Amino acid sequence: MNVAVVGGQWGDEGKGKIIDVLAERADYIVRYQGGNNAGHTVKTGGEKFVLHLIPTGILRPEKKCVIGNGVVVDPLAFSSEVNMLRSRGVDPAGRLYVSDRAHLLLPFHRELDGLRERLRGEGRKIGTTRRGIGPAYADKASRSGLRLCAILRSDFSRRVEERCREVSRMLQALGGESVNVEKTVAEIVDAAEVLRPFICDTVTLLHDAVRRHERILFEGAQGTLLDLDFGTYPFVTSSNASACGVAAGAGIPPSQVGRVLGVIKGYTTRVGEGPFPTELNDDTGTLLREDGHEYGATTGRPRRCGWFDAVAARYAVMVNGIDLWAVTKLDVLDRLDPIRICVGYEYRGRRLEGFPADSEVLAEVTPIYEEVPGWRVPTRGVGSFDDLPSQTQDYLWRICRLTGVPLGMISLGPERTDTVVLKDPFSEDAK
Ligand code: IMP
Numbered sequence: 315m316n317v318a319v320v321g322g323q324w325g326d327e328g329k330g331k332i333i334d335v336l337a338e339r340a341d342y343i344v345r346y347q348g349g350n351n352a353g354h355t356v357k358t359g360g361e362k363f364v365l366h367l368i369p370t371g372i373l374r375p376e377k378k379c380v381i382g383n384g385v386v387v388d389p390l391a392f393s394s395e396v397n398m399l400r401s402r403g404v405d406p407a408g409r410l411y412v413s414d415r416a417h418l419l420l421p422f423h424r425e426l427d428g429l430r431e432r433l434r435g436e437g438r439k440i441g442t443t444r445r446g447i448g449p450a451y452a453d454k455a456s457r458s459g460l461r462l463c464a465i466l467r468s469d470f471s472r473r474v475e476e477r478c479r480e481v482s483r484m485l486q487a488l489g490g491e492s493v494n495v496e497k498t499v500a501e502i503v504d505a506a507e508v509l510r511p512f513i514c515d516t517v518t519l520l521h522d523a524v525r526r527h528e529r530i531l532f533e534g535a536q537g538t539l540l541d542l543d544f545g546t547y548p549f550v551t552s553s554n555a556s557a558c559g560v561a562a563g564a565g566i567p568p569s570q571v572g573r574v575l576g577v578i579k580g581y582t583t584r585v586g587e588g589p590f591p592t593e594l595n596d597d598t599g600t601l602l603r604e605d606g607h608e609y610g611a612t613t614g615r616p617r618r619c620g621w622f623d624a625v626a627a628r629y630a631v632m633v634n635g636i637d638l639w640a641v642t643k644l645d646v647l648d649r650l651d652p653i654r655i656c657v658g659y660e661y662r663g664r665r666l667e668g669f670p671a672d673s674e675v676l677a678e679v680t681p682i683y684e685e686v687p688g689w690r691v692p693t694r695g696v697g698s699f700d701d702l703p704s705q706t707q708d709y710l711w712r713i714c715r716l717t718g719v720p721l722g723m724i725s726l727g728p729e730r731t732d733t734v735v736l737k738d739p740f741s742e743d744a745k
Pocket residue numbers: 324325326351352353440441442443444445446447448535536540549550551552585586587
């Protein structure tokens with residue numbers, strides 16, 4: 315059995331921590347989309363690691379990790395992450411594999427990302443992480459990107475140089491700075507040397523793992539509502555962050571993806587622009603931000619906070635085929651009473667069926683709330699479901715009933731040990 319872990323909201327659901335716990339039961343941990351826009355935080359033994367590109371499984375010394383073909387790889391970010399890990403005693407050599415089909419994210423993609431945001435102007439900005447993700451995927455789709463297999467060729471630096479010159483002309487036409495071609499080529503060639511020993515055919519590697527019945531854990535980044543096809547377009551990222559991206563981004567047949575674990579917070583957050591029906595611009599929103607330390611792991615931006623949205627969660631269940639929930643950060647709700655759950659949307663006087671495609675419609679909906687009692691006692695670190703206050707248990711049951719998905723895991727604090735596994739997603743009879 316393989317397991318895909320995906321975000322059920324707008325990212326930042328605490329996937330890093332859930333993946334870190336499940337990694338113990340897996341042989342391979344595989345990233346399949348996104349790039350270093352992600353920020354997966356893991357706390358272990360009092361130490362905190364934030365990983366942006368390399369799968370969090372790397373923190374477990376015996377695990378093999380893969381960066382799949384669907385990821386866009388910034389060689390500078392990759393080499394600094396490898397250096398950070400090595401300086402903290404984690405050596406990825408011999409157990410980190412990066413797909414030769416993955417696309418390179420180059421410094422001019424970052425420049426273009428910032429420039430496009432500026433050109434969009436106020437009110438139309440996406441609020442990207444400015445890591446160059448959109449422009450790198452745009453190059454991939456327009457068939458002008460460079461893939462990691464190019465690093466293995468003797469003419470790699472010439473190819474980078476040619477691409478830099480093309481983009482430089484385009485940047486100047488857009489009113490941006492021209493590319494410092496010599497400096498960029500030198501930087502990229504140096505960083506590519508760090509990347510080179512990790513590059514391989516990960517399709518065959520994972521195919522062999524499947525044949526040997528080894529367990530693969532797919533590590534989703536961002537979340538369903540940021541998915542390029544199913545998210546709140548255009549306020550989305552540029553990859554398929556939902557489970558739909560696994561097959562295309564890892565080179566695994568859809569029939570082998572296995573079970574899907576959706577990760578949701580007990581409330582909702584979003585960074586960047588775009589509609590957010592249950593957003594709270596009041597003291598409750600501030601409490602969630604402060605008690606939940608809701609500041610972006612990649613950009614440090616304060617996250618927008620709001621109540622749990624069961625309409626969005628039901629949509630995530632549909633798109634991903636979620637088999638089990640992992641509900642995180644429940645302890646952040648400890649001081650709130652009552653707690654609200656959004657159970658429907660009203661739009662211009664009528665109740666909407668489903669989650670609207672049009673972000674302008676979503677921006678106008680009024681959430682229909684149901685109120686449930688809070689528990690008003692600390693739940694941080696509670697070690698079993700049965701030891702939770704009855705109101706916390708009821709809140710969890712209500713989420714499961716509203717979405718039709720059973721509870722697999724809960725997380726009540728940042729440490730590995732603060733996670734309760736009710737149903738192991740790897741086991742055959744977990745559903
Ligand atoms: P991009 O992925 O940098 O292009 O940003 C597009 C949108 O996705 C913006 O709203 C970002 O804030 C959001 N985003 C990208 N990565 C993450 C993440 O890891 N967590 C939460 N939001 C993200």
